[in-house]
Amino acid sequence: MDYETLMQIFGSTVRLGTPLLLACLAGLFSERAGIFDIGLEGKMLAAAMAAGSVAAMSGSAWIGLLAGIGASLIFSGLHGLASITFRGNQLISGVALNFLSSGITVLVAQALFGQGGRTPPLDGAARFNPITLPFAESLQDVPLIGPLYYQVISGHSILVYAAVAFVPLTWWVLYRTRFGLRLRAVGENPAAVDTAGVSVVGLRYAALAITGVLCGIAGAYMATALQAGFGREMTAGRGYIALAALIFAKWRPWQALGATMLFGFFQALALRPDVVESIARFKVPVSMLDALPYILTVLVLAGFVGKAIPPRAGGEPYVKER
């Protein structure tokens, strides 16, 4: 494998890792606040459908993005209602919302466009198109740096750069702001927050709102940047992979970047069976490569990453004790 090919794979690693990264940061906010959200998948899917549909109808990717965020926020709100206000089981609420999303996205897309649950192909302004950074073309032939800049750093849509920017932003919010302190505290010991006179419910809803926005961007990216339109079950378990990456990252933002890019790398490899074959020197079945990210997920969840201690109050509705 030559350097050029490696850079191409890294380029698609970034493209494929981006929705994972956004979903992972989304999960980071809710889980740090003590709300387990296995509904990342459903939110992404709902956002992808809403973004794809609205972008197709309006011709604007940006309006599509807003619609995607809106759809995801509705799902977040439902999760909050079930698990914060009514103190329901967070896992069950998340699973239910995933099922709801899986069905309703196809139903709505079919009702709107009648194309078998897909949205029409998007192009032009209805998509987030790759941005070529300055000098990317001219530097392309410079050894080492040229292909790195051209393939890996340049040539992504605005949402990819936004996703990467969310990593330091998340770190800063979490560790340098009052909101972050309270958010981390409410996921560890909500009673401490409550007795300090801060609303546990308010904080948790705020966290879920951020989760909703980030999942919305992730879903919109899937439908209007990575692909050209919404397709049935297009998120393909990325919400769950993001959760695995979150555990891998031990609920920390920079590590989330690393973990999601690792998963993205495996997805990128699956797209290049020729490369894998040339390295492995035998034919690796494509389905085997497709399964790689999921196998890695299982390994991560089986505890091969060492001890990952989740936020202590995670999964438990907060009830004032007597």
Place this chain on the structure above:
Amino acid sequence: MVATANNGGRQATAALTPYAIELKGISKAFGPVQANKDINIAVPRGTIHGIIGENGAGKSTLMSILYGFYRADAGEVYINGKLTPIPDSQSAIRAGIGMVFQHFKLVQNFTVLENVILGAEDGPMLNTSLAKARKVLGDLSREYEMDVDPDALIEDLSVGHQQRVEILKALYRQADILILDEPTGVLTPDEADHLFRILNGLKDQGKTIILITHKLREIMEATDNVSVMRRGTMVATVKTAESSPESLAELMVGRKVLLEVEKVKATPGAVVLAVENLRVKDDDGIERLKGVSFEIRAGEILGIAGVAGNGQSELLEALGGIARATGRITLKGVDLPLVGLAANGQTRRAAGIAHVPEDRQHLGLIMDFSAWENVAFGYHNDPKYQKNAVFMDNDALRADTERKMATYDVRPPIATLAAKNFSGGNQQKIVVAREMEQNPDLLLIGQPTRGVDIGAIEFIHKQIVALRDAGKAILLVSVELDEIMSLSDRIAVMFDGQIMGTADPETTNERELGLLMAGVSGKA
């Protein structure tokens, strides 16, 4: 001597009233349970005011109302003479009330500083708040003799230090009124003394302190006035100097109570239990019990004193067959298995060891199961509970439970009621009845009176002594020094997984035991 609120109501002006807090006619019901009934109390400024009462007397509910955790159904709260509604904790904090809960409300993996500023930050960015808190904390620590490393993580601090962080949290919020709920339950005698020095320092600065406790000795030592609650009502408020432990206990329970355990001198017989070089490792491979050896004879109570977490739990679990161990345990000359499948609670019970575990809600009972089901646990294979080879004889079991409930005065005596619906004391009586009625050779009993009210304490202590007098061996583990000193025939003190020393309850004192508990082997 009764100093209840009675200063003419409306015309009292803010500046003149000597009371930091006045509660008037506070009532609060949870469903059919009237937790507080028309409570009146007035706490003079700059005093330490004790509130005592049995479990469920309504002390915590009253303080939760004062801290804005619950809204009262009726009644008014006056702070410094001014009517102050307290709908939430934020209002309580604004009114200058700080609360140190029995179970600390700290974030374990935050630093001291982060915990202190949580909810009291000076703006959306943290660094200014942290810098200010660092300075204020330094001043407070010097002023009140409370050194705490501001950058230490809470989980690395001892409970005594964690409690200081809670007090600092309140002071950082400029609390003038500090409420402490059962503050000494987790402290060594030295730490408790230190706490009272801190509280006296705060009092000298004009702060008002409310101390909720069930320990009469602390009330007598530390408070200026004391209010007694019983079954949701305020029974009396008296000057501490004019009261006595006996009179307070009588007010609490509503009848005369024996505070001293009545027992004759032990007449130890043959060795029942011999433990040699017992070692236990926890799940992380850390040794928690580091080579403990002792003997207990028939008709003798060996008391194990020590601050919680120094290997007492592991000792009980190893003896009870719950934890794997190395070393040697012999019961009446027979070696008991320490590892493998044969080492379990069932075989230990069959061998004659009954076990009242320290944590009755997790190890002793299943809270959602009824009393009669709980009475069967551990003895469910007993032939007398079997109808035939397949079915259990539930009627016999229920009848047996009702008999035990009558003997042990469990209230209400309803065998079908779920364990969680009994008070702490009655839950404990169910466990004690189950274990003692098996007539064991050795009784392991951990924290027999934790969370148990005075009336039930008296009863359980009597049962323990009666079992001893019946010639049984008893291993008593308790963090309550009073209990250890009054019940034990011999005392062993544990520290860091080892027995630091032994003492004779007749001749020892709290000072000596306290030193041993702190790991100082200063044998006089």
